Amino acid sequence: MPGEIISLLVGQCGNQIGQQYWSRLCAEHGISASDGSRNADSLNLYEQPDIYFNLSSNNRYTPRAILVDLEPGVIGKLPENGLFNPRNTYLSKEGSSSGNNWAYGYQYAHDYSQEIMDIIDHELDSCDNLEAFQLLHSVGGGTGSGAGSYLLEQLNDRYGKKLLTTFSVFEGANSSVVVHPYNTVLALRRLIEHSDACVVFDNSSLHNIASECFVDTVSFFQINELIATAMATFSNTMRFPNYLYTSLSHILSTLVPTPDFKFLSTSFSPFTSDTVAGAKDVRSSTAYDVILKLLDQKLQMINQGTKSPSFRDDLNNRYLAVLDILVTNDPRDDLTTRVDQDDIQKALMRAHQRARFVPWCPSSIHLAHGTKSPYLQPNKNIVSGLMIANTTNVALLFQKTCSQFDSMFARKMFMNNYTRHDLFSLEDGILAEFQESREVVRSLIEEYGSCLKESYLDDEDEVM
Ligand SMILES: Nc1nc2c(ncn2[C@@H]2O[C@H](COP(=O)(O)OP(=O)(O)OP(=O)(O)O)[C@@H](O)[C@H]2O)c(=O)[nH]1
Numbered sequence: 001m002p003g004e005i006i007s008l009l010v011g012q013c014g015n016q017i018g019q020q021y022w023s024r025l026c027a028e029h030g031i032s033a034s035d036g037s038r039n040a041d042s043l044n045l046y047e048q049p050d051i052y053f054n055l056s057s058n059n060r061y062t063p064r065a066i067l068v069d070l071e072p073g074v075i076g077k078l079p080e081n082g083l084f085n086p087r088n089t090y091l092s093k094e095g096s097s098s099g100n101n102w103a104y105g106y107q108y109a110h111d112y113s114q115e116i117m118d119i120i121d122h123e124l125d126s127c128d129n130l131e132a133f134q135l136l137h138s139v140g141g142g143t144g145s146g147a148g149s150y151l152l153e154q155l156n157d158r159y160g161k162k163l164l165t166t167f168s169v170f171e172g173a174n175s176s177v178v179v180h181p182y183n184t185v186l187a188l189r190r191l192i193e194h195s196d197a198c199v200v201f202d203n204s205s206l207h208n209i210a211s212e213c214f215v216d217t218v219s220f221f222q223i224n225e226l227i228a229t230a231m232a233t234f235s236n237t238m239r240f241p242n243y244l245y246t247s248l249s250h251i252l253s254t255l256v257p258t259p260d261f262k263f264l265s266t267s268f269s270p271f272t273s274d275t276v277a278g279a280k281d282v283r284s285s286t287a288y289d290v291i292l293k294l295l296d297q298k299l300q301m302i303n304q305g306t307k308s309p310s311f312r313d314d315l316n317n318r319y320l321a322v323l324d325i326l327v328t329n330d331p332r333d334d335l336t337t338r339v340d341q342d343d344i345q346k347a348l349m350r351a352h353q354r355a356r357f358v359p360w361c362p363s364s365i366h367l368a369h370g371t372k373s374p375y376l377q378p379n380k381n382i383v384s385g386l387m388i389a390n391t392t393n394v395a396l397l398f399q400k401t402c403s404q405f406d407s408m409f410a411r412k413m414f415m416n417n418y419t420r421h422d423l424f425s426l427e428d429g430i431l432a433e434f435q436e437s438r439e440v441v442r443s444l445i446e447e448y449g450s451c452l453k454e455s456y457l458d459d460e461d462e463v464m
């Protein structure tokens with residue numbers, strides 16, 4: 001069996017996304033989302049739910065997930081829910097949020113790190129061969145951002161040989177969190193320094209995509225449905241293994257060419273009522289349509305719709321690596337859904353002509369064949385697909401956040417909120433923290449700029 005993956009759901013956003021993600025995994029594996037039970041008759045030989053679920057002695061599937069928050073709003077209600085393990089939840093003693101303060105979240109996780117790490121260690125005991133940790137969080141608030149940052153440092157320190165991945169939600173254009181540029185830059189430094197891969201979502205783009213594909217007005221629930229669908233398709237080839245991309249390390253070895261360029265974006269098509277509840281109906285889609293549609297920048301969950309003053313056209317969507325996961329009914333069950341290989345070849349040829357890669361990377365789009373869960377309604381007219389792209393677009397997102405950071409930091413706005421915590425109580429200490437984090441992000445953006453050059457790899461040789 002491929003190695004297990006333990007997820008850390010931190011803060012409101014991380015927990016809300018996590019709960020929708022596991023509802024989806026339950027549906028895809030015929031597991032009851034209310035108590036983790038599963039009808040033994042429904043066991044399918046090909047699936048591997050154990051990567052994400054622990055099967056207990058009483059035949060219940062429990063998510064390999066640890067839920068952390070400082071306020072009880074989201075996870076306080078969980079004991080009523082029989083799916084998650086109540087021993088895997090950590091709620092703050094004070095019961096109040098960090099108030100969108102990265103330093104508060106970071107300090108809190110530092111002070112109570114032993115209790116949180118004990119929960120993680122306990123969960124590890126139920127794994128035979130842990131492959132990865134994955135952090136689900138937002139970077140603009142305080143808990144997911146600050147406590148998430150501290151936990152990443154700790155996990156890297158203690159389990160550095162395991163993969164550390166994140167699903168990180170960035171603020172939208174109309175954010176209600178005024179200090180989100182500070183929290184984001186401080187968290188981004190930890191993602192850069194301590195993770196192996198980060199899948200980035202941007203709430204503005206998700207909002208735009210959701211308003212196109214849902215019948216109702218857009219809420220976080222719907223946005224999270226899109227994220228959960230992308231995440232579930234990301235792990236499809238591990239949970240319904242074929243012969244390729246059956247482990248996270250295999251997927252990442254295709255997508256992450258160097259440790260610097262580990263930020264990934266996703267696009268999905270089509271979101272239909274087949275894939276998410278409440279979405280508009282689409283009658284049919286073919287592999288050909290999907291492969292080409294996935295290159296549409298409007299579908300990118302970090303699309304830079306509005307250009308900021310610092311927008312650099314040269315950084316606009318140059319790929320370093322692309323993996324498409326096409327999902328169809330299982331051909332072992334339904335021979336009529338075999339996708340036409342000629343169709344795929346033709347689409348890939350066109351896609352290769354359209355996609356712009358950086359000059360030193362092989363410009364090839366990798367393709368994996370995913371399997372639609374046998375527990376979901378089969379629909380042989382629909383092929384859906386996820387594109388996971390390593391693209392320079394993330395640098396534009398970081399650059400936009402940095403410009404907002406710079407204009408606030410130049411006036412030292414809201415800084416006193418960050419000095420109220422022991423670890424950062426000295427003004428020099430917090431200033432250094434801000435400046436160093438900003439410098440780490442600046443240097444990454446510069447690296448994205450350099451990687452556009454034909455001579456990028458030769459320049460690296462000179463440095464060495
Ligand atoms: N996509 C998505 N974004 C969310 C969700 N909940 C919150 N966010 C975004 O994340 C940002 C801040 O994060 P929260 O996750 O609420 O904050 P937190 O981690 O709980 O930290 P506190 O400041 O301590 O409450 C918000 O401004 C929202 O834009 C969610 O369910 N889905």
Ligand SMILES: [Mg+2]
Binds near residue numbers: 143
């Ligand atoms: Mg909160």
